Amino acid sequence: GAGVSQSPRYKVAKRGQDVALRCDPISGHVSLFWYQQALGQGPEFLTYFQNEAQLDKSGLPSDRFFAERPEGSVSTLKIQRTQQEDSAVYLCASRPRGTRVPYEQYFGPGTRLTVT
Amino acid sequence: GENVEQHPSTLSVQEGDSAVIKCTYSDSASNYFPWYKQELGKRPQLIIDIRSNVGEKKDQRIAVTLNKTAKHFSLHITETQPEDSAVYFCAASLGSNYKLTFGKGTLLTVNP
Numbered sequence: 001g002a003g004v005s006q007s008p009r010y011k012v013a014k015r016g017q018d019v020a021l022r023c024d025p026i027s028g029h030v031s032l033f034w035y036q037q038a039l040g041q042g043p044e045f046l047t048y049f050q051n052e053a054q055l056d057k058s059g060l061p062s063d064r065f066f067a068e069r070p071e072g073s074v075s076t077l078k079i080q081r082t083q084q085e086d087s088a089v090y091l092c093a094s095r096p097r098g099t100r101v102p103y104e105q106y107f108g109p110g111t112r113l114t115v116t
Numbered sequence: 117g118e119n120v121e122q123h124p125s126t127l128s129v130q131e132g133d134s135a136v137i138k139c140t141y142s143d144s145a146s147n148y149f150p151w152y153k154q155e156l157g158k159r160p161q162l163i164i165d166i167r168s169n170v171g172e173k174k175d176q177r178i179a180v181t182l183n184k185t186a187k188h189f190s191l192h193i194t195e196t197q198p199e200d201s202a203v204y205f206c207a208a209s210l211g212s213n214y215k216l217t218f219g220k221g222t223l224l225t226v227n228p
Contacts (some may be wrong), residue, residue, distance in 0.1 A: 004119065004159075031213050042122075042205050042218030050213065059215070091159070095212070103148050103167070103212045107159040 004108035021077045021111045023092030030097040037089040082115045118143040122219025139206035140188040146208040194225045
C-alpha cells in the first residue's frame with residue numbers, strides 16, 4: 001500500500017517568507033510525528049498528534065513553528081518568517097493505533113527546506 | 117529529557133567483515149530501541165528494533181543487544197556487503213506513542 005507522503009519534496013524560501021509543509025500519513029494511522037533533520041545530524045522531534053489532538057509540541061523551536069491536523073489525517077507544519085537556521089529536512093512519521101501492533105514509526109521522504 | 121549518544125560517527129570495513137555500532141541512553145524509563153538505516157537523500161527505514169523485555173534480537177545478518185543495567189545497546193552487522201553502506205541511527209523511546217530520540221548517526225562504508 002501507499003506509504004507516508006510529503007509535499008513539496010523541495011522548498012526554497014527567502015528569509016522572512018512563510019512556508020507550509022504537508023504530510024499525508026498512511027491511511028488509518030492514528031499517531032503522527034514531525035521531526036527536523038539538520039545536515040549530518042539525526043532527526044530531532046518537533047511535535048506529536050494522536051488523531052487531531054496535538055499531545056506534545058515540546059520540540060517546536062520557536063513560536064514561528066505551528067502544526068495542525070484538523071481532521072486527524074493530513075497534517076501541515078507551518079513556519080512563519082523563515083530564518084536561515086530553519087534550513088533542514090522535515091520528516092513526518094506515522095504509526096497505527098494499538099499496543100498490539102509494532103512500535104515502528106513509518107517515515108515519509110521528507111521536505112528539504114532551504115532558506116536563502 | 118532523554119539523551120542518546122552514538123559511536124563511532126564513521127566506520128569503514130571490508131566486505132565480509134562485521135560492523136558494530138554502539139549507543140547509550142540516559143533515561144532508564146526508555147523501553148523501545150529501534151535502529152534506522154538512511155541512504156543519501158532517502159527516508160529513514162527501520163532495520164531492527166528491540167523492547168526492554170528482551171536482551172537480544174536477531175534477523176539474518178543483523179542483531180541488536182540491549183543492556184538495561186548499563187543503559188546501552190548495540191547493532192551488529194555480520195558478513196557486510198557494499199549495499200549495507202549508509203548512515204545508521206539508533207533511537208530510544210518511552211514506548212509506542214512517544215517520540216523517538218535519535219543518536220547523531222554512524223556513516224558505515226563497506227569497501228568491496
